[in-house]
Amino acid sequence: xxxxxxxxxxxxxxxxxxxxxxxxxxxxxxxxxxxxxxxxxxxxxxxxxxxxxxxxxxxxxxxxxxxxxxxxxxxxxxxxxxxxxxxxxxxxxxxxxxxxxxxxxxxxxxxxxxxxxxxxxxxxxxxxxxxxxxxxxxxxxxxxxxxxxxxxxxxxxxxxxxxxxxxxxxxxxxxxxxxxxxxxxxxxxxxxxxxxxxxxxxxxxxxxxxxxxxxxxxxxxxxxxxxxxxxxxxxxxxxxxxxxxxxxxxxxxxxxxxxxxxxxxxxxxxxxxxxxx
Numbered sequence: 647x648x649x650x651x652x653x654x655x656x657x658x659x660x661x662x663x664x665x666x667x668x669x670x671x672x673x674x675x676x677x678x679x680x681x682x683x684x685x686x687x688x689x690x691x692x693x694x695x696x697x698x699x700x701x702x703x704x705x706x707x708x709x710x711x712x713x714x715x716x717x718x719x720x721x722x723x724x725x726x727x728x729x730x731x732x733x734x735x736x737x738x739x740x741x742x743x744x745x746x747x748x749x750x751x752x753x754x755x756x757x758x759x760x761x762x763x764x765x766x767x768x769x770x771x772x773x774x775x776x777x778x779x780x781x782x783x784x785x786x787x788x789x790x791x792x793x794x795x796x797x798x799x800x801x802x803x804x805x806x807x808x809x810x811x812x813x814x815x816x817x818x819x820x821x822x823x824x825x826x827x828x829x830x831x832x833x834x835x836x837x838x839x840x841x842x843x844x845x846x847x848x849x850x851x852x853x854x855x856x857x858x859x860x861x862x863x864x865x866x867x868x869x870x871x872x873x874x875x876x877x878x879x880x881x882x883x884x885x886x887x888x889x890x891x892x893x894x895x896x897x898x899x900x901x902x903x904x905x906x907x908x909x910x911x912x913x914x915x916x917x918x919x920x921x922x923x
Contacts, residue, residue, distance in 0.1 A: 650802030659811060662801035663692060669769045669795070671696040673762040675754065676726075677707075678715030680805070681773030683819040684812045685798055689771075690724045698765060699724055700758045702731035705840050706750075706827040708847050710854075718818070727761050733829065740838045744784070746829060751785035755792045771795045777805045823860040823875075824912060832865050845899050852894050856887070860910050868901035873910040 650661055666672060666689050674686045676699035689697035699719045703712060719726040731754045733739045739749045755770065762770050772789055775798045789796065798808065805824075812820035831846045832838055842865055849863040849870060860875040872891075874881070882888055882905055895903045 650800070653802060655807055655810065658801050658803050658807060662688060662797055662803065665797055665800060666692050669693075671767045671769065673698050673700050673727075673758055673765070673767045673770045675758055675770070675772045675794075676701050676715060676719065677773070677825070678711055678718060678819070679773065679825050680812065680819045680822050681775055681798060681808055683718060683817055683822075684808050684815075685771060685773050686719070686724065687722065687815060687817060690722055695725065696767070697724060698761075698767060699726045700761050701726065701728050702754055702757070703728060704730070704732045704734075704827075705843050706733055706829045708828065708851070710851065711825060725765075727765070729757050729761060731757055733827075734838065734840065739829075742829070742832055742834055742836055742838050744834045746834070747783065747785035748788050750827070750829070751788035752792065755789060755794050759792060759794075769795055771797050774799050775803050775805055775808060826912075831863060836865070836867070848898050849895055849900070852891070852898075856891070862910055864906075870895050870900040870903045871906050872903065873906045873908075876909040879905070879907075879909050 650658060653661065670693070672689050672693060674682060674689055674697065676682045676686050678701070686697065686699050699715075701712065701715050701719075716726065716728075731750075733750045733753065736749045736753050739746060755772070758770050762768070770793075772794055774783075774786070774789070774796045778786075778799065803811075809820050828843045828846050829838055832842070846863050846865055850861050853861040853863070853872070853874070858874050858878055858881070860878070862873040864871040864873065892903050
């Protein structure tokens with residue numbers, strides 16, 4: 647890993663292309679986000695019909711994200727397999743333990759591995775990058791157990807690298823805000839239900855419709871904690887906007903609405919975890 651991290655961007659990109667070419671065939675776990683979109687595009691350019699996209703539908707995956715994923719693959723001309731991977735049906739998942747993502751990834755990639763075999767595809771890949779190594783990611787254990795490859799990470803590519811390359815390639819996702827499944831909006835130990843997921847989905851869609859770009863609505867029981875990007879926090883100086891959001895969130899089912907003063911950051915729910923977990 648240290649060797650590829652010392653390479654410049656063009657060299658990292660060449661490592662990625664070479665690694666994908668050597669695979670011969672690849673099924674990409676495709677969410678429509680920045681990383682998986684870039685990976686799918688590169689794989690399709692190199693492998694053609696031997697690269698397929700696999701997208702999982704579930705109550706933790708907003709419809710807007712799914713539609714964008716479908717539209718992109720259609721425009722690319724790649725084969726797209728849509729599967730159902732309902733995390734809430736996995737025993738223990740809805741209890742939201744600290745290793746929740748392990749159960750999710752194991753279920754997801756077991757199914758994607760099956761899709762790959764059915765389509766005579768030799769390898770399965772996720773879209774994780776080097777930056778994902780810096781946070782608590784129990785799902786990576788499942789990825790390793792199931793033999794899933796991580797081409798972007800193995801090439802030493804960071805999120806910023808991927809955005810730069812995506813822009814150069816004309817991908818519409820180059821500046822797309824980061825996204826994580828809706829289950830990440832709950833403190834560990836708080837029960838996850840379809841009703842609560844629906845509340846989060848509607849609340850975040852409201853903020854997006856109001857023009858916010860990077861949003862998270864964290865579910866703390868009766869309280870909705872809003873995270874927006876640092877530069878967007880000043881929008882809340884508008885009393886009219888605050889009143890509108892409060893009223894709308896009340897209708898969604900939140901008794902109280904609060905703004906996180908620090909703003910959006912990845913893995914904010916992990917901040918309460920004890921070191922070593």
